[in-house]
Structures are given as structure tokens and as C-alpha cells.
Amino acid sequence: MKIQRLGQLASVALVGSLALAACGSDNNNASGGGASSGSGGSSSSSGAGGSGAAECGSGTLNAEGSSAQKNAIEEAISTFQDECSGATVNYNPTGSGAGIKQFIAGQVDFAGSDSALKTVEKDGVVEADAAAKYCGSPAWNLPMVTGPIAIAFNVKGVDRLVLTPQVAAGIFSGKVTTWNDPSIAKINSGVSLPAEPIKVFFRSDESGTTENFTKYLKAAAPSAWTAEPGKKWTGKGEGKPKSDGVAGAVKSTEGGITYAEWSYAKDNSLGIAQIDNGAGPVELTGEAVGKAVSAAKADGQGHDLRLKLDYATKEAGAYPILLVTYEIVCSKSKDAGKAALTKAFLKHFASAETQKSLEDIGYAPLPDEVRTKVDAAIAALS
Amino acid sequence: MATVTGVSVADEVPGPPERSPLSADGAGTRRLGDRLFGGAAQGAGILVIALVTLVGLFLLWQAVPALARNEAGFLTSREWTVSGDHPRFGIVELLWTTVVSSLIAMAIAVPVGVAVALFITQYAPRWLAKPAANLVDLLAAVPSIIYGLWGLRTFGPKYEPVQTFLQDKLGAFPLLSKTSVSGSGTVMFIGIVLAIMVLPIVTALSREVFAQTPVAHKEGALALGATRWEMIRTAVLPFGRPGVISASMLALGRALGETIAVTIIVSTLADQTVWSWSLFNGGETFASRIANNAQEFDSPQKAGAFIAAGLVLFILTFIVNAVARIVIERRKAFSE
Numbered sequence: 001m002k003i004q005r006l007g008q009l010a011s012v013a014l015v016g017s018l019a020l021a022a023c024g025s026d027n028n029n030a031s032g033g034g035a036s037s038g039s040g041g042s043s044s045s046s047g048a049g050g051s052g053a054a055e056c057g058s059g060t061l062n063a064e065g066s067s068a069q070k071n072a073i074e075e076a077i078s079t080f081q082d083e084c085s086g087a088t089v090n091y092n093p094t095g096s097g098a099g100i101k102q103f104i105a106g107q108v109d110f111a112g113s114d115s116a117l118k119t120v121e122k123d124g125v126v127e128a129d130a131a132a133k134y135c136g137s138p139a140w141n142l143p144m145v146t147g148p149i150a151i152a153f154n155v156k157g158v159d160r161l162v163l164t165p166q167v168a169a170g171i172f173s174g175k176v177t178t179w180n181d182p183s184i185a186k187i188n189s190g191v192s193l194p195a196e197p198i199k200v201f202f203r204s205d206e207s208g209t210t211e212n213f214t215k216y217l218k219a220a221a222p223s224a225w226t227a228e229p230g231k232k233w234t235g236k237g238e239g240k241p242k243s244d245g246v247a248g249a250v251k252s253t254e255g256g257i258t259y260a261e262w263s264y265a266k267d268n269s270l271g272i273a274q275i276d277n278g279a280g281p282v283e284l285t286g287e288a289v290g291k292a293v294s295a296a297k298a299d300g301q302g303h304d305l306r307l308k309l310d311y312a313t314k315e316a317g318a319y320p321i322l323l324v325t326y327e328i329v330c331s332k333s334k335d336a337g338k339a340a341l342t343k344a345f346l347k348h349f350a351s352a353e354t355q356k357s358l359e360d361i362g363y364a365p366l367p368d369e370v371r372t373k374v375d376a377a378i379a380a381l382s
Numbered sequence: 383m384a385t386v387t388g389v390s391v392a393d394e395v396p397g398p399p400e401r402s403p404l405s406a407d408g409a410g411t412r413r414l415g416d417r418l419f420g421g422a423a424q425g426a427g428i429l430v431i432a433l434v435t436l437v438g439l440f441l442l443w444q445a446v447p448a449l450a451r452n453e454a455g456f457l458t459s460r461e462w463t464v465s466g467d468h469p470r471f472g473i474v475e476l477l478w479t480t481v482v483s484s485l486i487a488m489a490i491a492v493p494v495g496v497a498v499a500l501f502i503t504q505y506a507p508r509w510l511a512k513p514a515a516n517l518v519d520l521l522a523a524v525p526s527i528i529y530g531l532w533g534l535r536t537f538g539p540k541y542e543p544v545q546t547f548l549q550d551k552l553g554a555f556p557l558l559s560k561t562s563v564s565g566s567g568t569v570m571f572i573g574i575v576l577a578i579m580v581l582p583i584v585t586a587l588s589r590e591v592f593a594q595t596p597v598a599h600k601e602g603a604l605a606l607g608a609t610r611w612e613m614i615r616t617a618v619l620p621f622g623r624p625g626v627i628s629a630s631m632l633a634l635g636r637a638l639g640e641t642i643a644v645t646i647i648v649s650t651l652a653d654q655t656v657w658s659w660s661l662f663n664g665g666e667t668f669a670s671r672i673a674n675n676a677q678e679f680d681s682p683q684k685a686g687a688f689i690a691a692g693l694v695l696f697i698l699t700f701i702v703n704a705v706a707r708i709v710i711e712r713r714k715a716f717s718e
Contacts, residue, residue, distance in 0.1 A: 067677075095677030122465075124681070174652075199564050204650035204666070206678040231678060238563050238664050239650030241674055249649075252539070253564050 057341035058086035065092075065099020065112030068208055068261060069325040072145040072363045073112060076349040079357070089345055096208050103139075103328055104130045109338050110346075111328040114208030116141040116299075116306035135330030140381075141306045142329065142374050144349055146364045148289045148322045149213050151273040152265035153257040154250045155179055156194060162187050162281040163273045165220030165312075171198055171257060172217065173225060174236030179255060187276065194255075200237030201246045201258040207231055209243065212323035213259045219311035220277060220320065259321075263362020279316040288319035289364035296324075296370075303331065303377035305370075322364070332382050343381050350374045441693040448686025456690065460657070462671075464687035471687050473694055475651075479569055479665030480695070483644070484637040486573025486661070487580055491637075492630050494577075495584025502585075503592040504614055515589060522582035530643035533575040538566030538647070545570065545662060556659045563664040567649030570661040575647060576640055580633035587632065591625030592618050624710045631706035635699050641669040650674070668695040 063073075070093040077089045094102075096113040103111035104127070117128040117139060131139035151168060153161060158179075163171075167183050170176035176183055180193040203210045214229035227234035240249045247264040250256035262284060265272050274281035282288050295313050300306040311320050327346060333339035348354060355365035366374065452469055454461050459472020498518060502511050542565055552558045561568075599617040608616060649664035650671075666674070672688050679685040 097678045097680035101680055122681075202652065205674040233652060236652045236655075238567060239652065240567070241645050245646070248534070249565070249567075256564075 055344050055347065056084035056087055057337070057344040058084070059337055059341050060088040060090065061109045061338065061341050061345060062107075063089065063091045063099075063110045063112060063327075064094055064102045064108045065328075066096045066114045066208060066325045067093035068096075068114045068147050068323060069093075069112050069145040069363075071263065071361050072147075072325075072358050073349070075357060075361060076345075076354050079354060080345055080348045083348070084344065087341055087344070100127055100131070100328065104134050106134055109329075109333075109342055112144075112325055113141075113328055114147075114212065114323050114325045116326055117328060131328065131330075135332065136334065137330055137332035138304060140304045140329055140331050140377060141300060141326040142346065142350075142377055143293075143305055143307055143324045143366065143370060144327045144346070144374070145325045145358065146289055146293050146322055146366060147325065147362070148262045148284055148319060148364055149209055149216075149259050150262050150265035150270075150284055151257065151275070151321070152247060152250055152260055152268070152270035153273060154254060154270055155196070156254055158191055158193065159271055160188075160191065161271060161273045162276050164276045164278075165217060166224050168273075168275075169217045169221040169224035172200055172202075172235040172237070172259075173227075174200070175224075196255040199250075199253050199256045200235070201249045201253075201256055202233040202235060202237045202239050203243070203246060204233075204239030204241050208323060208325075209259065209261060213321060215309075216311040216321045261362060262364075266362060275320060277312065277318075277320050278314045279318075282317055282319045284319050286359045286364040288317055289322050290367035291315060291318035292320050292322060293324065293364070294367040294369050298373075303380050305373055305377055307370075329381060331380070339382060343378055346378045346381075347375070350378060438693075438696065441689055441696055444682075444686050445690035445693050446686075448683050449690050451683060452687070462653070464684045465681060469683060469687060471690075473668070473691050476666060476668050476671055476691060477694065477698075479648075480638055480667040480669075480698070482661065483569050483573045483576060483667060484634055486570060487576035487637040488630060488634055490574065490577035491580045491584050491633060492626070495581050495629070495633075496588050496626055498581075498585045499588035499592050500614060500618070502589055504610070504618065515586075518582050518585045520582075521578070522586070526579065526640060526643045527646070529575055529579050530646035533566070533571070533643060533647045537575070538571065541566050541571055541574070549662060557661050559658065559660045559662070561658050561660050561663040562655070563649045563651075563662065565649075567647060567664050568662045569648070569665055572644050572648050572667075573661075575643060576637045579640065579643065580636050583633040583636060584626075584629045587629035588622060588626050591622040595621045627709050628706055631702055634702055638667075638699055638702070639669055639695065640667075641673045645670040645673045668692065 070091070073091045077091060080089060081087060091112070092108075093112075096111075096115065099108070099111035100113055100117065102108045117131055119126065119128045128139065151163060155161070161184075163184075164187055167176065167187065170181075170183060176198065178195060178197055180195045185193055208231065210233050211229055211231045214225070214227065214234065217225035218227075218229045225235075233239065238249075240246045243260045243264045246258040247260045247268045247270065250258045250270055251268045262272075272284050274283050276282070292309070292313060292315070293307070295315050295318055296307040296309045298305065299308040306326070307324055309322070309324065313320050327349070329342060329346070333342065350366070350371060352365075352368075352371065355371065359365055448464070448469065449456060452471055454470035454472050456472050458474055459470065460475050461470045461472055463470045498514075502515050502518075506514060545566070545568065548558050549560050553560050595618045599621065600613055603613040603617045604610075644667050648666065648670060650666050651664050668691050672692055675688060679688065
């Protein structure tokens with residue numbers, strides 16, 4: 001029995017290593033072939049004056065980081081690889097912190113992160129400096145995917161709910177505890193709210209979604225939300241792991257409320273609150289999110305496109321609770337082949353067509369003003 | 383030690399206090415196969431010891447810097463702020479949730495597991511015993527994520543009415559009082575799910591030892607006029623006790639360290655939630671807190687704090703196993 005098991009193990013290991021070896025050689029072939037065809041393409045394009053195929057690049061890109069943009073980047077990768085057969089892009093959604101760490105350590109070609117590289121020291125490291133040191137040139141933050149955060153609820157008989165930042169902060173900090181609280185009733189006239197307790201669910205894992213949501217509460221309702229924003233939840237309630245954990249918990253708990261990426265609220269057919277920042281209730285739509293992104297101020301220099309979101313924006317029709325995920329790249333790559341491929345992929349990712357397709361899977365497309373800037377930055381990558 | 387007849391491995395390896403018959407005649411050989419096998423076995427033993435020591439050292443190495451900067455009592459604090467210049471973290475809540483959920487699991491799994499093992503070895507007809515044993519073993523092959531999802535989606539809703547009933551009727555008792563945690567994300571519930579997960583371990587090992595009860599013991603008991611239950615009580619159970627104990631400890635080790643099922647099911651508590659002794663409260667075990675935060679270990683200090691928690695779990699498991707060893711050693715005298 002034991003011996004047989006050993007044998008099985010050995011055979012599994014053998015098959016596995018063979019398979020891996022096969023993969024490896026496959027890739028090599030593909031990249032070799034791709035490289036030659038790529039150079040052929042570029043020479044022909046210089047003759048013909050620029051064709052689409054030349055922008056493909058070839059080889060393998062490895063990226064790692066934010067799980068918030070996982071579905072978006074996977075969608076972009078799949079369409080990119082359909083167009084460019086010689087290129088492979090791998091994205092490992094291990095979290096923003098891990099992605100930046102790997103990028104600085106030179107393990108990945110670009111990182112996805114739901115906050116721009118920090119320019120102040122945290123735990124002994126200034127991320128922006130460390131990244132610049134690895135790159136030998138400044139690292140740029142390119143906003144690529146905007147993910148709105150929905151306040152999702154499950155209250156019997158209520159499908160339309162308006163929340164102001166004050167009331168939302170009250171609910172999530174445990175000061176407002178029943179659904180028929182006067183503060184909620186006041187902004188929801190005509191809705192019959194039950195006398196049920198409010199069950200708040202939060203992300204038990206550290207998460208960029210929590211960070212952005214608490215940033216919003218802090219910015220838009222500083223008097224009601226006093227805790228410092230961070231990846232770790234500082235309000236009240238009970239924690240569930242990951243977005244599907246909180247969304248699932250709200251779905252199965254009457255009186256539940258949580259914050260989650262738009263797609264999770266949609267997929268679980270939860271109610272999504274309209275947000276009233278002071279200019280009337282705004283429903284969560286791709287367009288409303290785009291308005292808020294356009295209202296964001298640029299915070300970086302030149303092509304470093306870090307955005308400063310104005311969570312407290314009073315612009316009419318702008319949905320203010322969102323996170324922007326960035327792709328973090330070296331402005332001058334050490335490896336010319338990788339640079340071309342990175343450029344090609346990001347260009348594809350930022351294209352109007354790809355951005356539009358993201359709306360179906362719960363993200364909002366970048367507004368055109370921002371997209372043009374991102375395009376220009378990508379063109380300046382080398 | 384090299385004599386004309388050579389040295390056997392049995393000469394080198396320290397055996398039980400009384401020398402085994404093999405070493406007395408020193409009749410081992412210098413043959414290659416002997417030496418190879420002996421060396422390999424010895425190497426494997428040393429490797430395991432080295433691995434455990436290295437894991438322990440690694441945990442200690444990583445944890446000490448973070449512990450040195452900790453500004454709260456590591457063993458007594460309920461806080462958990464691990465980044466920044468003034469980290470304050472303690473494990474008392476983790477310890478409570480881990481130990482209590484595992485104890486609930488043991489309280490359910492050990493009696494049920496022993497009963498199942500007794501049924502299979504002593505009561506069940508032959509045609510039923512084998513398939514029943516296989517079925518229980520099959521439970522052990524179910525991955526823990528499946529237990530987690532099953533607990534969350536299928537078993538949880540069925541369990542909720544029981545919990546509500548207990549809270550309504552016995553809520554005055556602090557261990558069963560009402561808390562802010564809704565539904566099945568409670569310590570009690572993960573205890574029950576863990577019990578189901580460790581049941582096959584208890585059953586399989588107990589079954590093996592019960593089946594080895596000397597027939598003479600059993601027949602002797604029956605011949606003295608014992609009923610079947612009396613026979614089990616006087617012959618089978620005392621003989622199997624060390625086995626049951628080691629099975630329980632193995633199961634306890636699994637329950638203490640179970641990660642993914644617990645992470646999925648249990649509701650974590652927000653900071654500064656009022657402390658409650660209730661089993662219907664939420665919480666996090668050592669393993670689930672590490673799993674929840676492993677993706678954001680972006681500084682050595684932060685990672686160190688979590689690894690310090692892991693170190694406590696390591697030591698806890700170590701103590702549990704050591705206690706089990708002692709208990710088994712002391713019981714051996716009566717059973718052999």
C-alpha cells in the first residue's frame with residue numbers, strides 16, 4: 001500500500017514535471033517565433049507607415065497585485081491575447097501590497113494596485129523611491145480601472161434607498177442601529193422601513209475596498225466618521241472574508257448592509273443604495289462613476305497620473321464612492337522587449353473599446369479626459 | 383563497536399530501556415542493503431526533527447523583532463494594530479476562539495467517533511462493518527474548503543433555528559447569551575463543523591485499536607457472564623484507551639490548525655466589540671486571522687506580528703501533543 005502510494009506520487013511528480021517542461025518549451029518556441037515575426041512586422045510597418053500588428057509585441061509579461069481589478073485585467077488579457085498570438089500576460093491577484101512588493105523586488109513586470117505608490121515613509125520604506133531605485137527611472141502610476149463600491153443592502157420591501165454620507169457613517173459606525181431610525185426615514189420619505197436591526201458586515205481581510213470606503217466616509221462625513229481610513233476595518237459590525245463573503249452574508253441576512261464592489265452587489269441581486277452627497281441622490285451607473293473620476297485632481301507630475309479623488313464632491317450626478325486601480329510601471333524599462341510588450345498591453349487595456357467592455361463585469365470605463373492622458377503616458381513609456 | 387560479525391543498526395539506535403533481543407547477539411551484518419536502509423531511516427528521523435526545529439526557529443526569528451516593538455501585552459491584549467510606529471497587539475481573543483472551538487469539536491467528535499468505532503468493530507454485522515468504515519474514512523478525504531462552503535450555505539441555515547432556540551431559552555447563562563453576531567458565523571457553529579471534520583480521524587484510529595483487542599480478553603469477559611456492553615467496558619475500552627487518546631490529540635491538532643473552513647464560516651468581530659463569554663459570539667482563530675491577512679503582509683513588522691501568533695499556535699499544538707504522549711505513556715502500563 002505504502003509502496004504503491006509512493007509509486008503514485010512519483011508518477012504524479014513525473015507527469016507534472018513533464019507537463020511543466022512541455023509548457024516551458026512551448027513558451028520558448030512561441031516567444032522565439034513571436035520575436036522573429038514581430039521584428040518582421042516592424043520592418044514591414046516602417047515600410048508601410050504603421051500597421052496595427054506591429055504594436056503587439058511578443059513574449060511573456062508577468063504582473064501581480066490588486067484583486068479588485070482581477071476581473072477587468074483578465075478580460076483585457078483575454079482580448080489582448082486573441083489579437084496578439086505571440087504574447088502572454090499573466091496576472092496574479094495576490095493583493096496590492098504583495099504586487100508592489102514584488103514589483104520593487106523586480107519579480108514582476110508591472111504591478112496592479114488600488115492605491116498609487118506612497119510617497120511618504122511607511123514601515124521604513126518609501127514605495128515610490130524604492131520603485132524608482134529598482135527601475136532606474138521614476139515609476140509611473142497609470143489609472144486603468146475604476147471600480148465603484150456599492151453600499152449593498154437586503155431589507156424586505158425596500159428596493160430604493162437613499163443614503164447621505166452622514167447617515168452611512170452613522171450606520172457603519174454602529175450609531176444608527178435600526179432601519180426605521182428617524183435619520184434614515186427623513187431622507188427616504190415614502191419608503192416603508194421596517195423596525196429591524198441593521199446588521200453591518202465588513203471585510204475581515206485587509207482590503208483596498210475597505211480603505212477606499214472608509215476614505216470616502218472620512219472625507220464626506222468627517223464629523224460622523226472619526227476613525228482613520230485604512231485597509232483594516234475600524235467601524236462596527238461583523239466581518240466576513242472577501243467580497244463574496246460579505247455579499248453572500250448580506251444576501252442571507254435580512255436587515256444586512258455592506259460595502260462591496262459593484263459586480264458583487266449586482267451578482268447577488270442586492271439592493272444598491274443611492275448616494276446623496278449634497279446634490280441629490282445619485283444612482284450607481286458607469287456614467288455617474290465616470291463623472292466622479294473626471295472630477296478628480298491630478299496629483300502626480302508629468303506622466304505619473306496619480307489621482308486625488310474628491311470623495312466629498314458635490315457635482316450633480318457624480319457617484320462618489322469608488323476606487324481607482326493603477327498599473328505601476330517603470331517609465332524606462334531595463335528590458336526593451338518587455339517594454340514594448342508592456343506598452344502594447346497597456347495600450348490595449350486603456351483603449352476605449354476595452355474600457356467599454358468592462359462595464360458589463362461591474363467596472364466603470366475611464367472617462368475620456370483621463371483616458372487621453374493615460375494614452376499619452378503609455379506612448380511615452382520606453 | 384566494530385566486531386568480527388559487524389554492527390547492526392539496532393546497536394546504534396537507542397531503543398527502549400530494556401535492550402531488544404536483536405541487539406544482544408550483535409548478529410547484524412555489514413551488508414550494503416542493511417546499511418542503506420538503516421541510514422535512510424535514521425536520515426528520515428533526523429530530517430523531521432531538523433524540520434520542526436527549523437520551523438520553530440524561523441517563527442521565532444521572524445516574530446521577535448515585532449514582539450520587541452509591541453506596546454501591549456502580547457498574551458493579554460485584545461488589540462490588533464500591527465502596522466505603524468506604535469504596534470499594539472495581543473492574542474488573547476485568538477487563543478480563546480481557537481481553544482473553545484476546538485474543545486467544542488472534541489466534545490462532540492470524541493464520543494461520537496468512539497461510538498462509531500465501537501459499532502463498526504463490536505456490533506455491526508460483517509457485511510455492514512466494512513462499507514461503514516469506508517464511508518467514515520471518505521469523510522476524511524473531503525477537502526476543508528468543501529466543509530467550509532457546505533457549512534456556510536447548507537448546514538448553517540439549518541443550524542440557525544437551534545441557535546436561536548438555545549439563546550431564547552438559556553440566554554441567561556453567559557456561555558449561551560445573545561450577541562451581535564447574526565446567523566451561523568459563531569464559535570459554536572465552527573466547533574460543530576470542526577467536529578464533523580475530525581470525526582473520521584477519531585473513528586479510524588479508534589477502530590484500529592478496538593479491533594486489536596485480544597479475543598481472549600473479550601471471551602474471558604463474556605465467559606464471566608458479562609453482557610456485551612460490560613464486555614466492551616471491561617475489555618475493549620481499557621485496551622483501546624491509549625489509542626483513543628492519541629486519536630483525540632491528532633484530531634485536536636487538526637481542529638486547532640484548521641484554516642479555510644473556519645475563515646469562510648466565522649464572523650470576525652470589529653475592534654472594541656464588547657467582550658462576551660458567549661459561544662454564540664464571533665471571533666477569529668490563529669489560523670483564520672493569518673489567512674485573512676496573509677495577502678497584505680507588506681512590512682516585516684506586520685508579518686512578524688502574525689508570525690508571532692502562528693508561533694503561539696505552534697507551541698499550543700506542541701503542548702497538546704506532549705500532554706498526549708505523557709498520558710499515553712502512563713496508561714500503557716495498564717493496557718499491555
